[in-house]
Amino acid sequence: MDVLVGQLFTGLSLGSILLLAALGLSLTFGQMGVINMAHGEFIMAGCYTTYVVEQLISATGVALIVSLFVGFLVGGLLGAALEMGLIRWMYDRPLDTLLVTFGVGLVLQQAVRDIFGAPAKNVVAPHWLTGGLTIAGTVVPKTRIFIMVLAVAAVIALAAALETTPLGRRIRAVVQNRSLAETSGVSSRLTDVSTFFIGSGLAAVAGVALTLIGSTSPTIGQSYLVDAFLVVVIGGLGQIKGTVIAAFAMGLLNSFVEYSTTATVAKVIVFIVVVIFLQARPQGLFTVRTRSLA
Amino acid sequence: MVAGCGSRDSDTASGSNAKSCVDTSKDTIKIGSLHSLTGTMAISEVTVANATKLAVDQINAAGGVLGKKLEVVLEDGASDPKTFAEKAEKLISSDCVAAVFGGWTSASRKAMKPKFESLNSLLYYPVQYEGLEDSKNIFYTGATTNQQIIPALDYLKQKGITSLYLVGSDYVFPQTANREIKAYAKANGIEIKGEDYAPLGSTDFSTIVNKVRTAKAGAVFNTLNGDSNVAFFREYANAGLKAADMPVVSVSIAEEEVGGVGVQNVAGQLTAWNYYQTVDTPQNKAFVTAYKAAYGANKPTSDPMEAAYTSVYLWKNTVEKAKSFAVADIQQAADGVSYDAPEGTVTIDGSNHHITKTARIGEIHPDGLIYTVWDSGKPIQPDPYLKNYDWAKGLK
Numbered sequence: 001m002d003v004l005v006g007q008l009f010t011g012l013s014l015g016s017i018l019l020l021a022a023l024g025l026s027l028t029f030g031q032m033g034v035i036n037m038a039h040g041e042f043i044m045a046g047c048y049t050t051y052v053v054e055q056l057i058s059a060t061g062v063a064l065i066v067s068l069f070v071g072f073l074v075g076g077l078l079g080a081a082l083e084m085g086l087i088r089w090m091y092d093r094p095l096d097t098l099l100v101t102f103g104v105g106l107v108l109q110q111a112v113r114d115i116f117g118a119p120a121k122n123v124v125a126p127h128w129l130t131g132g133l134t135i136a137g138t139v140v141p142k143t144r145i146f147i148m149v150l151a152v153a154a155v156i157a158l159a160a161a162l163e164t165t166p167l168g169r170r171i172r173a174v175v176q177n178r179s180l181a182e183t184s185g186v187s188s189r190l191t192d193v194s195t196f197f198i199g200s201g202l203a204a205v206a207g208v209a210l211t212l213i214g215s216t217s218p219t220i221g222q223s224y225l226v227d228a229f230l231v232v233v234i235g236g237l238g239q240i241k242g243t244v245i246a247a248f249a250m251g252l253l254n255s256f257v258e259y260s261t262t263a264t265v266a267k268v269i270v271f272i273v274v275v276i277f278l279q280a281r282p283q284g285l286f287t288v289r290t291r292s293l294a
Numbered sequence: 295m296v297a298g299c300g301s302r303d304s305d306t307a308s309g310s311n312a313k314s315c316v317d318t319s320k321d322t323i324k325i326g327s328l329h330s331l332t333g334t335m336a337i338s339e340v341t342v343a344n345a346t347k348l349a350v351d352q353i354n355a356a357g358g359v360l361g362k363k364l365e366v367v368l369e370d371g372a373s374d375p376k377t378f379a380e381k382a383e384k385l386i387s388s389d390c391v392a393a394v395f396g397g398w399t400s401a402s403r404k405a406m407k408p409k410f411e412s413l414n415s416l417l418y419y420p421v422q423y424e425g426l427e428d429s430k431n432i433f434y435t436g437a438t439t440n441q442q443i444i445p446a447l448d449y450l451k452q453k454g455i456t457s458l459y460l461v462g463s464d465y466v467f468p469q470t471a472n473r474e475i476k477a478y479a480k481a482n483g484i485e486i487k488g489e490d491y492a493p494l495g496s497t498d499f500s501t502i503v504n505k506v507r508t509a510k511a512g513a514v515f516n517t518l519n520g521d522s523n524v525a526f527f528r529e530y531a532n533a534g535l536k537a538a539d540m541p542v543v544s545v546s547i548a549e550e551e552v553g554g555v556g557v558q559n560v561a562g563q564l565t566a567w568n569y570y571q572t573v574d575t576p577q578n579k580a581f582v583t584a585y586k587a588a589y590g591a592n593k594p595t596s597d598p599m600e601a602a603y604t605s606v607y608l609w610k611n612t613v614e615k616a617k618s619f620a621v622a623d624i625q626q627a628a629d630g631v632s633y634d635a636p637e638g639t640v641t642i643d644g645s646n647h648h649i650t651k652t653a654r655i656g657e658i659h660p661d662g663l664i665y666t667v668w669d670s671g672k673p674i675q676p677d678p679y680l681k682n683y684d685w686a687k688g689l690k
Contacts (some may be wrong), residue, residue, distance in 0.1 A: 003508060010500040017498070118337040120524055120554030132534050139507070141532030144500070214497035215524035215554065219334065223497050258501040263492045264464055266501075 006138040007259050008252070013144040015251025016151035020209055021224040022231035022243055023154055024202030027195055028079070029229065030238040031175045034087055034196075035094055037102035039228060040221025041109060042200045045078055046071040046207020047216040048112060051121045061126035064208070068150075071208040072201035078108075079200020080193050088192065109218045118218065123211035143212040150209055154202060159240055161198070171195050175238060230274055236284030245285055250274075315390040318619055323362045325350070325609075326369060326385035328396030328406075333373025334520070338598065339398050341550060342420060343368065344589055345599035346395045349606035352584065359610045360617065367391055375405035382406045386415040392619045393418060395605050398598070400424060400466050407432065414621055418609060420601035422545065422567070424470035425678040426689070428646040430625055435605045435640075436598060437568050437651050439474055440677040445653035446515075446543050446566035447478050449668050455512035457485040461502060461526065464491035468517035471545070473689060474680070475515060481685030487511040492518065497525040503533050506540075516544040523547055527559040537562030543655075549594035552662050561660045567597040568651045569637040570664040578636035594663070595636075604635040608642060608649070639673060648676030 021043060028036050050067040057063040082104060090096045129146055132139040162168035173181040174191045182188050207221070214220055231250060235242025250270060258266035278284075316323075327346050329339035350364045358364060367389045371378040378397065385391045386409065393416040397403045403419055410417045410431040417432045425439040450458070458479060462468025472489060479486050487509040490502045503526070506514060518526055523544070530542065543564045549571050552560060571582055571594050581603060585595050608631060613619055616627035629644020640649045650673035656664035680686035 003504070006504045006508070007501065010504060013500060014498060113336075118340075119550065120337075120521055122554055122556040124556065124558065125528075130532065132532055139534045141500075141529065143528075143532055210497075213525060213528055215521040217521050217524075217554070219495065219521070220497065223495055255501050259505065262490060263496060263502065267493065 002137050003259070005136045007255050009135070009138065009140050009144070011252035011255035012248065013148060013251070014255055015248035016144075016148040017206075017210070017213075017224075018227055018231050018251055019151045019244060019247035020147070020154060020206035021203070022228040022235075022247055023151075023158060023240075024075075024199040024206070025228045026232050026235065026238065026240055026243040027158075027171075027199035027202070030232050030235075030243070031171065032091075032192065032195055032199075033094065033237075034091075035098040035101070036082075036087075037098060037225070038082060038105040038108060039101075039200075039203050040223075040225035041105045042075045042078055042203035042221070043207040043210065043224055044108070044112065044218065044221035045075050046204030046209075047123070047211050047214075047220055048116060048121070048207075049074045049204060050208045050211045051116070051123050051216050054123055060124050061128060064126055064129075067208045068205055071204040075204025075207070076197040076201030079196040079203075082200070083193050083196035087196070088189070105221075112218045116218075120215040120217040123216050125212050129212065147209045147212065150205070154205060155240065155244055158198070158202065162240070167191075167194055234274060234277060234284055236286035239284070239286040242285040315387070316392050316619055317390055318362075321362060322365045323359065323619060324365045324367055324389055324391045325606075326367050326382075326389060326391040326394035326396070328369045328371055328378065328381050328385060328394055330373040330398065330402075331368075331370040335371075335373040335398055337520075338550065339371075341593070341596065342398065342598050342602045343396075345585065345595070345603040346606055348585055348588055349603045351588075353606065353610055359613050360619070369396075371396065371402055373399075375399070375401045378402040379405040379409055382409045382417070383413065386410070386413045391415075392613075393609055393624075395420070395602060395609075397421070403432070416609075416621055416624060418602075418605035420605050421598045424467045425474075425680065426470065428648070428678055430647065431621075432647060433605070433608070433628070433642065434646075434648045434676075434678070435601045435608065437653070438648055438676050438678040439471065440680060440683070441568060441651045441653055441674045442545060442566050443471055443474060444478065444683070445670055445674070446545070446564075446655060447475065447482075447484075449566075449655045450513055450543065451482055451484065455484070457487050457511045457513075459487045459506050459509050459511035459514045460489040460517070461506065461514055462491050462517035463494050463496075463519045463522055465494055465519075467519070471517050472515075474686065477685045477689060478683075485511075492522055492526075494519065494522070496522050499526045499529040502526070503529040503535070506530075507533055507535060511540060514540060514542040516542050517546065518544075519546055521554075523551065524555050524559075527555050527563070531559045537564075547658075548596035548598070549662070549664060550596050552658055552664070557658070557660055557662045560658050563658050564667070565656045565658065565664055567654060567656065567664075569595075569597045569600040570654065570656050570666060571595045572656075572663050572665050573637060573654070575636060575638060577634050581636040600636050604633060604637070604640060607633045607635070608640070612642070641673065643676050646676060646678055648678055650675055 049071040053067045054063040129142045132141045170186050170191045174188050231246045234246035257269045329343040354363050369381040395418045397419045398421050420435050422437040460472045612631045616623040628642045632641035638652045653670040654666045655668040657667045
């Protein structure tokens with residue numbers, strides 16, 4: 001029982017981390033179709049933002065909350081710069097964006113190494129997040145609970161923004177039919193930049209959360225990049241609902257398989273399940289229903 | 295042949311088909327320093343290259359070796375074994391260095407080994423490793439298993455620990471080390487409660503820590519490498535596991551890494567090495583002072599750095615004993631050459647090219663430094679193939 005609850009929780013917590021890492025990608029990759037290999041480095045930017053903010057504000061509790069907002073801004077600005085500087089010229093060349101953003105990712109990694117040094121930096125978790133709570137006989141780290149709450153909050157915020165705000169309507173319009181949206185007076189340029197801003201900002205928020213469990217080092221983002229792409233593909237491109245379900249499914253599957261086997265075997269099995277699933281359902285869990293002919 | 299007479303040492307190279315091109319006719323003699331100055335291993339290896347440089351500068355200031363000043367040719371292995379092999383070849387064949395000081399990962403050493411053997415040159419390798427190897431062209435100045443892992447197991451046994459949980463990264467060193475640990479445990483009545491490997495670079499340890507917690511072992515033996523340690527110790531602390539109840543013994547966290555892991559997450563945990571910055575010898579005080587003067591007051595010294603620093607002095611002492619820079623002469627003279635290193639006196643064992651080393655178990659303190667809680671009292675003879683341990687029969 002103890003083990004079951006422990007692993008259930010581990011799975012949900014891993015799922016929330018995957019969800020945070022993939023949420024931004026569900027916008028930039030899922031909705032806009034840009035294969036952004038620098039997404040991992042935007043996550044890393046969030047980690048280092050937290051480190052810098054913590055150096056400036058020594059109260060760690062305040063610093064973490066401030067970092068969530070500053071991180072979103074930093075990630076967003078990096079994303080907007082990438083979109084305006086490079087990606088805007090290659091919307092019809094997905095393979096080129098893959099290579100270009102991969103290069104940008106490497107540049108960002110080296111830049112961080114030059115500025116902060118190669119060794120991992122220590123981000124101190126606030127005291128109200130140290131230790132764990134005992135739930136149903138098992139100790140659950142408070143940091144993990146925080147990350148789950150954050151993931152849920154991020155999903156609700158993003159869904160609300162897409163559903164109710166004028167920007168959200170513009171984003172959905174451009175995704176579903178770019179030329180028709182433009183004919184109706186929507187500026188697709190501005191919408192593209194805004195979408196990238198939000199998607200990359202969310203990546204950095206994931207990075208802020210990751211400082212609580214992982215290492216703040218130049219390569220941290222790479223550990224999550226592939227998983228984030230998998231989650232978006234399984235969920236169905238452009239589907240937040242799908243992204244949520246896929247993230248938790250992968251998290252739970254991974255944690256239960258890993259408990260009875262090993263971490264390496266768990267990764268392999270998750271990959272096999274993903275491949276089989278995509279054979280049966282290449283479009284992912286959900287698809288966008290549009291009236292466009294494209 | 296006495297060096298410095300304007301001839302080339304290759305004339306004396308015996309038993310080797312490769313010609314060495316070391317030039318002993320000038321006032322300087324070249325040596326190579328080959329470490330990852332870029333890439334994932336740079337975090338550790340840059341400091342080791344710095345320690346090598348410090349020893350060279352000190353030797354030059356004191357008049358050099360056999361009257362010649364040392365000139366370091368610095369190369370970057372870029373955390374890539376193939377690059378290490380290429381750069382080793384360049385240092386030996388086109389820079390014509392008398393010896394190379396370098397390497398960290400076992401993969402880099404394994405890649406360089408054939409180059410040093412076929413081109414008949416010398417490598418001084420400064421990092422603890424999994425043992426089960428020797429070469430007449432490599433001097434191993436870090437610990438082999440019986441100078442680090444076995445003393446750590448002896449220490450745990452002496453403390454009354456009867457069960458262990460093994461956690462490591464999924465590659466050569468942890469798997470080999472754990473095979474040895476399991477053989478030791480079997481012979482000494484220690485129960486292995488579990489064994490888990492995380493992919494290199496893995497940052498999610500919730501499942502592994504869950505398993506460790508439910509297993510309730512006496513101690514955890516940690517052979518994780520690099521950033522994984524950060525995630526592991528955070529999860530360990532957050533899950534409410536404490537050093538007092540289930541200590542973790544690590545073999546690859548040194549002073550440099552403690553900062554990145556966060557001292558609040560590892561304070562009280564144990565490490566096994568041969569050297570800590572806090573080792574109380576006059577030689578170490580001088581070493582630490584000189585290093586901080588050269589590279590910054592807040593820079594710690596660590597075990598591999600000390601071994602790299604010691605390597606240069608061991609080479610110098612061997613050259614002076616041989617009165618020659620030639621590889622064959624150095625190999626001949628090496629047995630019994632010793633040096634009063636910061637960790638204590640070390641002596642080369644000519645039969646396997648490893649050195650005697652004092653083992654130390656340390657405890658990580660809240661100031662980020664590691665303090666010795668137990669040491670072997672005297673240098674331990676190297677035994678890379680564990681010939682002197684009955685339980686190790688059958689390990690390869």
